[in-house]
Amino acid sequence: MKFTKTLLATTALTVAAGAAMADDMTIVSWGGAYSKSQLKAYHEPYSAKTGVNIINDDSSAEAVAKLRAMNEAGNVTWDVVDVVAADAMRLCDEGLALEIDPDTQLAAAPDGTSASEDFGDLLVSSCFIPQIVYSTTFGYRTDLVGDTPPTDVCAVFDLEAYPGKRSLEKRPINNMEWALLCDGVAKADVYDVLATEEGQNQALAKLDTIRDSVIWWNAGADTPQLLADGEVIMGSTYNGRLFSVIEEQKQPVAMLWDAQVFDLDGWIIPAGLSPERQARALDYIMFATDTQRLADQAKYISYGPARKSSAPLVGKHESLGIDMAPHMPTDPNNAKNTFLYNYEFWADYRDDIDAKFQAWLAK
Amino acid sequence: MSDTTDSGPMLAADGTPLKRSLARALRRQKIRALMLVAPLLLFVILTFIMPIASMLMRSVDNEMVGEILPQTVVEIQNWDANSGELPDEAVYAAFAADLVQAVKNKEHTKLGSRLNYEQTGLSSMFRQSGRKVKNWDPVTDGPFKEKLIKAHKGWGEIETWAAIKTHSSKYTSGYFLNAIDMQKTPQGIAAQPEDKQILITLFIRTLKMSLIITGCCILLAYPVAWILANLPARSANLLMILVLLPFWTSLLVRTSAWKVMLQQQGVINEVLVWLGIVADDNRLEIINNQFGTIVAMTHILLPFMILPMYSVMQTIQPTYLRAAKSLGATNWTAFWRVYFPQSIPGIGAGSILVFILAIGYYITPEIVGGTDGVFISNRIAYHISKSLNWGLAAALGAILLAVVLVLYWAYDKIVGIDNVKLG
Numbered sequence: 001m002k003f004t005k006t007l008l009a010t011t012a013l014t015v016a017a018g019a020a021m022a023d024d025m026t027i028v029s030w031g032g033a034y035s036k037s038q039l040k041a042y043h044e045p046y047s048a049k050t051g052v053n054i055i056n057d058d059s060s061a062e063a064v065a066k067l068r069a070m071n072e073a074g075n076v077t078w079d080v081v082d083v084v085a086a087d088a089m090r091l092c093d094e095g096l097a098l099e100i101d102p103d104t105q106l107a108a109a110p111d112g113t114s115a116s117e118d119f120g121d122l123l124v125s126s127c128f129i130p131q132i133v134y135s136t137t138f139g140y141r142t143d144l145v146g147d148t149p150p151t152d153v154c155a156v157f158d159l160e161a162y163p164g165k166r167s168l169e170k171r172p173i174n175n176m177e178w179a180l181l182c183d184g185v186a187k188a189d190v191y192d193v194l195a196t197e198e199g200q201n202q203a204l205a206k207l208d209t210i211r212d213s214v215i216w217w218n219a220g221a222d223t224p225q226l227l228a229d230g231e232v233i234m235g236s237t238y239n240g241r242l243f244s245v246i247e248e249q250k251q252p253v254a255m256l257w258d259a260q261v262f263d264l265d266g267w268i269i270p271a272g273l274s275p276e277r278q279a280r281a282l283d284y285i286m287f288a289t290d291t292q293r294l295a296d297q298a299k300y301i302s303y304g305p306a307r308k309s310s311a312p313l314v315g316k317h318e319s320l321g322i323d324m325a326p327h328m329p330t331d332p333n334n335a336k337n338t339f340l341y342n343y344e345f346w347a348d349y350r351d352d353i354d355a356k357f358q359a360w361l362a363k
Numbered sequence: 364m365s366d367t368t369d370s371g372p373m374l375a376a377d378g379t380p381l382k383r384s385l386a387r388a389l390r391r392q393k394i395r396a397l398m399l400v401a402p403l404l405l406f407v408i409l410t411f412i413m414p415i416a417s418m419l420m421r422s423v424d425n426e427m428v429g430e431i432l433p434q435t436v437v438e439i440q441n442w443d444a445n446s447g448e449l450p451d452e453a454v455y456a457a458f459a460a461d462l463v464q465a466v467k468n469k470e471h472t473k474l475g476s477r478l479n480y481e482q483t484g485l486s487s488m489f490r491q492s493g494r495k496v497k498n499w500d501p502v503t504d505g506p507f508k509e510k511l512i513k514a515h516k517g518w519g520e521i522e523t524w525a526a527i528k529t530h531s532s533k534y535t536s537g538y539f540l541n542a543i544d545m546q547k548t549p550q551g552i553a554a555q556p557e558d559k560q561i562l563i564t565l566f567i568r569t570l571k572m573s574l575i576i577t578g579c580c581i582l583l584a585y586p587v588a589w590i591l592a593n594l595p596a597r598s599a600n601l602l603m604i605l606v607l608l609p610f611w612t613s614l615l616v617r618t619s620a621w622k623v624m625l626q627q628q629g630v631i632n633e634v635l636v637w638l639g640i641v642a643d644d645n646r647l648e649i650i651n652n653q654f655g656t657i658v659a660m661t662h663i664l665l666p667f668m669i670l671p672m673y674s675v676m677q678t679i680q681p682t683y684l685r686a687a688k689s690l691g692a693t694n695w696t697a698f699w700r701v702y703f704p705q706s707i708p709g710i711g712a713g714s715i716l717v718f719i720l721a722i723g724y725y726i727t728p729e730i731v732g733g734t735d736g737v738f739i740s741n742r743i744a745y746h747i748s749k750s751l752n753w754g755l756a757a758a759l760g761a762i763l764l765a766v767v768l769v770l771y772w773a774y775d776k777i778v779g780i781d782n783v784k785l786g
Contacts, residue, residue, distance in 0.1 A: 351480055
């Protein structure tokens with residue numbers, strides 16, 4: 001009797017759990033302020049509209065590796081994943097992400113412009129739904145750089161005018177490009193030069209001139225911390241992190257937008273979901289990447305919306321009340337000199353140049 | 364059986380030969396024992412041995428190339444990579460057929476990223492060619508040699524085909540060679556170009572620094588364990604909590620705390636500047652280098668040294684020291700000749716624990732190691748989660764495992780593993 005009861009109760013619980021599962025959706029992102037902006041702009045309105053319960057998982061940094069493992073195990077537990085464009089391309093290459101047709105599976109702009117036109121060039125991979133434009137750029141301590149604050153990215157390589165430590169990301173991407181730019185290579189030629197053995201050596205030789213003054217970072221939060229502590233006088237990181245140091249924490253830090261490197265972040269839907277989960281993921285994507293939602297996200301974090309039609313809708317910061325448009329990497333004043341990250345190049349050369357870069361670091 | 368004579372085998376009470384009866388009883392006992400450990404054994408096999416074995420298998424597994432290019436790998440065997448000439452039409456036709464099929468299955472880019480580990484540029488070649496060959500008919504559209512070269516000029520380069528041929532076998536030694544800064548080429552095994560050699564350096568550095576960290580732990584832990592073992596129980600327990608408290612704190616918190624302590628604007632430098640020992644514009648660099656890694660890791664691993672030492676020292680009778688002194692030994696002789704030899708099993712156990720933990724550490728070196736304080740495990744983590752070259756990561760892991768086993772064996776030979784005690 002007791003046994004039957006237990007059995008019944010367990011079955012009931014399992015069914016209940018199963019039913020609850022059906023309304024749960026796991027969305028993977030980067031955590032911190034960025035996930036919070038998505039929660040406010042996308043998740044909360046979507047849950048209110050559909051009743052779907054959204055579970056957040058802050059695993060985007062290892063998303064490609066984990067998706068590959070899930071795929072091999074035949075059990076993909078994620079529904080929608082936030083990744084940078086380069087990772088989306090790799091997931092697409094490996095068949096781990098679902099291909100999307102922008103014109104039928106994404107919302108058109110309010111004025112009827114098709115999604116593929118609204119996103120334009122930013123649709124860099126057939127699996128990738130762009131969300132924001134962010135940039136990797138430099139911030140500097142206004143009180144530690146002397147009377148002539150830097151205006152040029154080459155200040156990073158100028159130890160005479162700006163003595164002190166600087167922080168750079170511990171990987172070749174971006175650093176090699178900046179090194180070549182400051183070693184006299186024209187912007188248009190950077191990737192052609194970097195594809196050659198001599199070009200790679202030239203970039204490393206330029207980096208060699210400052211290597212004793214560099215602190216290498218791994219996490220996006222490192223540079224803001226190092227700047228706030230006064231450990232470095234300038235350093236590279238994502239522009240949204242610098243925004244929060246400057247505007248929210250009121251540290252004596254300023255942006256050096258020169259030669260900022262644009263990159264994209266957006267969604268992918270993992271391949272191999274059940275039809276119901278896939279349909280729900282697509283429904284979420286359709287909602288979360290429409291013109292208004294993308295503009296809403298800019299209220300919480302200073303990353304530029306990926307749709308052209310969202311730009312005019314960008315308003316004020318939700319708690320600070322300042323205009324967000326001048327803090328966007330895409331604002332004309334900030335984007336006077338920008339550098340476009342070349343995905344194809346790095347997909348090919350990443351392993352090769354990284355081995356050289358790491359060997360150089362270890363020397 | 365009943366008519367066995369006196370010269371026959373000895374019988375048990377039930378008439379079976381005693382030998383067999385004993386064997387049966389023993390077997391039954393063994394089976395019972397096995398049944399008792401079976402759940403644990405099964406658990407260990409399923410969750411520990413199998414995943415590790417399957418991960419290590421990746422270090423030699425190369426089935427992907429043959430699976431995605433089944434006709435090409437057969438056809439290309441007839442081509443000599445050192446002939447200085449491109450393969451003939453047969454290879455191109457086989458490859459075109461394979462590629463069209465692969466594009467249909469959406470596998471061509473996967474293969475591209477696999478081969479890109481060996482030959483830079485193949486990733487985009489496969490991706491770009493995939494778009495162009497999508498609508499080719501492998502039966503009627505030939506010949507393919509020119510068409511492929513037109514689709515991407517890389518198909519007209521001997522290196523491309525040499526890379527495919529070299530890496531077409533089902534199992535490969537390529538990952539292991541890469542792991543020791545060598546590479547597989549059509550001409551045989553060769554060293555990596557000098558500016559890409561890094562892994563051997565990292566292996567040696569990992570071993571060297573793990574030894575230094577173990578040494579530092581021994582020096583710091585020995586007096587602490589000695590005091591703990593010789594204090595009255597009440598104060599010893601109190602001190603024990605001080606040892607355990609950091610042990611219970613999150614690893615990341617402790618590592619980050621070292622950052623705050625050691626950085627140039629950090630606590631130690633500030634105090635030194637304030638005391639006038641160090642000039643303000645010449646602060647000590649004690650983090651983001653090997654020194655930082657050694658300090659932070661010694662601190663983090665210290666409890667693993669103190670605890671085994673403490674439990675061994677507790678069992679050493681204080682009367683031995685008194686006896687030695689009463690027989691005329693000096694303090695030092697009594698310690699060195701009587702006490703220390705008895706505490707060696709604790710040092711051994713602690714050292715093995717600390718050394719093996721240190722050799723596989725990666726999060727602490729990543730945070731405080733800068734460029735010259737990172738370990739081989741940081742590279743393994745990089746290849747697992749960033750470059751996705753799991754074959755190379757598996758090969759590095761296998762080598763690390765082998766090194767640990769060899770060191771363990773050497774330790775057994777020199778010190779003797781029976782000489783290790785946890786209490």
